[in-house]
Amino acid sequence: MRASFVQLISALGHFFTSRIDRLGLAARFAGALLVSLSIALGRLPLMFREVYFSGVRSLSIVAVSGLFVGMVLAVQGYEVLQRYGSAESLGVIVALSLVRELGPVVTALLFAGRASSAVTAEIGLMRATEQLAAMDMMAVDPMSRVVAPRFLAAIFSMPFLAAIFSTTGVIGAWIIGVKLIGIDDGAFWSQMQANVDVRIDVLNGLLKSIVFGTAVGLISVFEGYFAAPTAEGIATATTRTVVISSLSVLLLDLLLTVMMFRGLS
Amino acid sequence: MNRSRFDFAVGLFVAIGLLAMAFMALKVGNLAGFDSGTGYVIEARFDNIGGLKVRAPVKSAGVVVGRVESIGLDAETYEARVLLRVYPNYRFSKDTIASILTSGLLGEQYVGLESGGDPVYLAAGDRLGKTQSAMILEKLISQFLFSKAAETPAKAQ
Known part of the structure; x- marks a missing residue:
């Protein structure tokens, strides 16, 4: 009885110490990554190669998702707005939700699932097949050659992807709202332009996506770099990347939203 | 895939991204709101x-x-x-x-x-x-x- 009680307490303790341990490892890893960034920034072609695999290849899923999200927002928004006789405000509602929240957040979630998981698996497999160790032996720093370009690519791609998501979303809402439902075209755009502020809404949305890109990029390379060098280890690391990225994106979004948009009106 | 193909794809990606940002600034938002100073x-x-x-x-x-x-x-x-x-x-x-x-x-x-x-x-x-x-x-x-x-x-x- 007493022994099991002690075990329970130590299990609880282990639960927290292991996580704090991991957090410390991640912080040290981020520090080392920051140092290697200066070298990686001098070799941008490496980053652009990763931008191709992470960003460009995510273009289609982001654009199509944006289109559908915008369409759904238009259908749902119209249902509620027409009850109050203000269907023309549809453009405002759709544009603000996309530019402020859904664009950066959903893009980051899609990116975590589509690109970051692949990065984790790739670096994890490099670790398992000792490619990273081989690079080290050849005096090639794997941090600046492998890790940093993938991290930078996530930061670089995310704002563009978020902008494309929001744009296709607005176009999707326009197709549903103006072309199919028949809201006045002029009112749709003019109300949107009158109520969406470039600095407060658009720039803050892009700033959000840069923060999300940093978080998702860091998590994906960290989980890959420290993946257990087994098939199971890589599978676990990939899962962890998607789960932790998604959760931290949502948490960061709450913090950023409170900081950016509280007390505006 | 060789280097120039990557460059082309990334360039296209950046161009589309910039176009989307311009769309958000000019068509969705109103850049005229910028001159509030x-x-x-x-x-x-x-x-x-x-x-x-x-x-x-x-x-x-x-x-x-x-x-x-x-x-x-x-x-x-x-x-x-x-x-x-x-x-x-x-x-x-x-x-x-x-x-x-x-x-x-x-x-x-x-x-x-x-x-x-x-x-x-x-x-x-x-x-x-x-x-x-x-x-x-x-x-x-x-x-x-x-x-x-x-x-x-x-x-x-």
Whole structure:
């Protein structure tokens, strides 16, 4: 009885110490990554190669998702707005939700699932097949050659992807709202332009996506770099990347939203 | 895939991304809102501003001619102090009347400027002499009820 009680307490303790341990490892890893960034920034072609695999290849899923999200927002928004006789405000509602929240957040979630998981698996497999160790032996720093370009690519791609998501979303809402439902075209755009502020809404949305890109990029390379060098280890690391990225994106979004948009009106 | 193919794909990606950002800035948002630093500021005092908010439009004859810059309370007179930033290409006479109006029945509130006949124009920092406060629904209803109550006994006789 007493022994099991002690075990329970130590299990609880282990639960927290292991996580704090991991957090410390991640912080040290981020520090080392920051140092290697200066070298990686001098070799941008490496980053652009990763931008191709992470960003460009995510273009289609982001654009199509944006289109559908915008369409759904238009259908749902119209249902509620027409009850109050203000269907023309549809453009405002759709544009603000996309530019402020859904664009950066959903893009980051899609990116975590589509690109970051692949990065984790790739670096994890490099670790398992000792490619990273081989690079080290050849005096090639794997941090600046492998890790940093993938991290930078996530930061670089995310704002563009978020902008494309929001744009296709607005176009999707326009197709549903103006072309199919028949809201006045002029009112749709003019109300949107009158109520969406470039600095407060658009720039803050892009700033959000840069923060999300940093978080998702860091998590994906960290989980890959420290993946257990087994098939199971890589599978676990990939899962962890998607789960932790998604959760931290949502948490960061709450913090950023409170900081950016509280007390505006 | 060789180097130039990557370059082409990434270049295309960046171009589409920049195009999307331009779309958001120009078509979704209004980049004209960017020049909020230009123009001149005039001051108006109201007994009650109702639901007026910072960045609400300032209109004259229905045309947006500026934005509400800031709202504060004068601690001595207990009047609302509203600073209006008017775009530099519009000028208004000294005896302009500012009133707080509502667009539509439930729409947003804005400041309406009605220019007078004074040949002297308002300059930066000037204060508007005549203002008309926001209509408060509760006050309107109570006024209506009082006037109803006042005329009912006359009818009863």
